[in-house]
Amino acid sequence: AGDAVRDGRVKIEPEELAPRYFDWIDNMHDWCISRQLWWGHRIPVWYGPAGEVVVVGPDEIAPEGYTQDPDVLDTWFSSALWPFSTLGWPHESADLKKFYPTSVLVTGYDILFFWVARMMMFGLFAMDGVQPFHTIALHGLVRDQFGKKMSKSKGNTVDPIEFMDKYGADALRFTLARGANPGKDQALAEDWVGGSRNFATKLWNATRFAMMNGATTEGELPHVDSLNAIDRWILSRLSETITEVDALLEQYEFARACELMYHFAWDDLCDWYLELSKESFSSGDAASTKRVLGYVLDQLFRLMHPVMPFVTETMWTALTGGESLVIAQWPTARADHVDKKSEKLIAELQEIITDVRRFRNDQGIKTSQKIPARFIAPAHIEEYASAMAFVLRLQLEEITPSAHCEIGNVRVEFDLTGSIDVAAERARLEKDLLTAEKDKQTAEVKLGNQGFMAKAPESVVIEIRERLEKTSADIERLTAQLSKLPSA
Known part of the structure; x- marks a missing residue:
């Protein structure tokens, strides 16, 4: 053995x-x-009247007068x-x-x-x-939310039926799978099961939105060369996710596989792809996007079926009209869909959107309020200005800017006449300036420390020098922006 x-x-x-x-x-x-229990396999040993001991096989009969051992195995x-x-x-x-x-x-x-x-x-x-x-x-073993072994005497046992009744079987199943690292114990808390229920709801709402907007699995998937960068990006991320999940499942890394599926579905698909695609749906120019969205959901539900079987079965059959996910083919990654160029572009768009959202929040501008604005950006980013504007609720037009923010080589200008909070804008810039000055000082101290420079790897030194260069540029930019603000 x-x-x-x-x-x-x-x-x-x-x-x-x-x-x-x-x-x-x-x-x-x-x-x-041998055990003294009520139930079990009887030990096939028989004892004779003179102390004889014999083992009796399944097709044999014990001699007359012999008695079987009363114990079980x-x-x-x-x-x-x-x-x-x-x-x-x-x-x-x-x-x-x-x-x-x-x-x-x-x-x-x-x-x-x-x-x-x-x-x-x-x-x-x-x-x-x-x-x-x-x-x-x-x-490993499932423990309570604090990592303690469950015990009736401690009163920390969990009834899975209660969780299933309250949150659904899929929520409990996904929570357990998401915590299943090979050979490691996992804690189980009700809040985490509730979070998995919220995840299932997120998928349900995404599927509902997709079907209401015409997402389909019928017909050939358009060639990647005919798609915009947003569609190419989600296909690339899907293919990479399938490849990584496959590898992790082969290694019995269920927790890491679930984490990848979760973040692809919630972050990439729901939070970014659907939001960036809404402008296409709104304009009526979304034939390719409808097919891509249908394909992505189809493949995602197949991938997630082992860990969320009930909700994925319901959504998949509704979307595709197929008989059952149980007999559907496992998803296959497509190397021709991996597109690093599109991934880099969408990462730039995400950074721009995140910074503009922060700017709006700092100004106290409601998320529902439309703001006149314009993008000054390289052509490859300018191409997706309308998609970003739809997400950010910006009204693209020629304006006389009263405020702006810069993200790398992109400048977003706003007309906040009558709505800008000058004091808030000044506070935001001063806060960013203080952070930049601290970062610059930290970098200068490290670069001026001979002991550190002698021991630090070259890659670390290069990174610190780049940080010093960036923070210096940030300080110059923020100082200029502060000087241009009205005196309030």
Whole structure:
């Protein structure tokens, strides 16, 4: 049983738990296999009137006057028979030939030596040296929200049925999967299950929005060359997510896989792609976007089905008209969809939108209020000015600017006549200026420290010098902006 793991016939995931297995398998002690329980396999040992002891097989009958041992076999002895005894053994049944050995055993690390090691020993013995499975995937224990072991006496036990009734089975399932790091215990809090329910609601609303706006899975997906950068970006992110999730699932890294799916769905798809695409839907020029959105949702639901089966099944069948996700093909990453150029461009748009939102917030301007504005930007960014303006509720027109913000090589000018809070704008600029001056001072101190410069890696020194250059430019820019503000 030890050699089966050492020579690679059986792999333990995660590998760091293999020493626990060897600690037990290489240092065996006598095992009392009899138990005094009501239920279990009767021990097939019979005693004669003169003290004789015989073992009686399944097709044999004990001699007259013999009595059977009253004890039953230890639970783990019986459980060790599971991989082959349930398939028709000792007969060469069709099920035994097909399903033994199986592929993956998933179980908790706490019964690695109680159950797993014993299945290995019994399987190798009864099945002529053939191991019962190829991989042992070990997970941790579910603990309370503070990481404490659940106990009735402590009153910190969790009833999963209550969580399912309150938040849905998918919410509980996703919460558990999202916390399932190989071989590590996980805490479970009601707030986290509620958060997963909110995630399911987010997906539901996104699907509803998509279907109301004509998202479809019918027809060929447009060639990437015919798509705008926003559509190419989401296809690129989808393909990368599928590739990464596939790799993580193969490694039984369920928590990390769920984290990737969560952030793709919530951040990339809902918070950015749908928002940036609303201008296309509003203008009526969204034929390609409708097909891309339908494709992305279709693939995402397939990817998420193992961890959120019920809600993805409902949304997928409604969107595609398909019979069931259970029999749908697993999503496949497409290398021709990966587009780093579009990813870089959308990252620039995201930075611009984030900064303008911050500017509006600092000025106390309501998110619903439209502001006359204009973008002064390179052509590749200017092309998506209307999409950004739709998200930011800016009214693009020729203006006499009264305020502006700069993000890299992009300048966004606003006409805030009658609405700008000069005091707030001055406070914002002074705050940014103070931060820039502190960053500059920190960089200068490090670059002037001979001991630090002698020990620091070249890449770190380069990074600090670049930071000094940037903060110096920021100080110059912010000082100029402050000087241009009205005296209030």
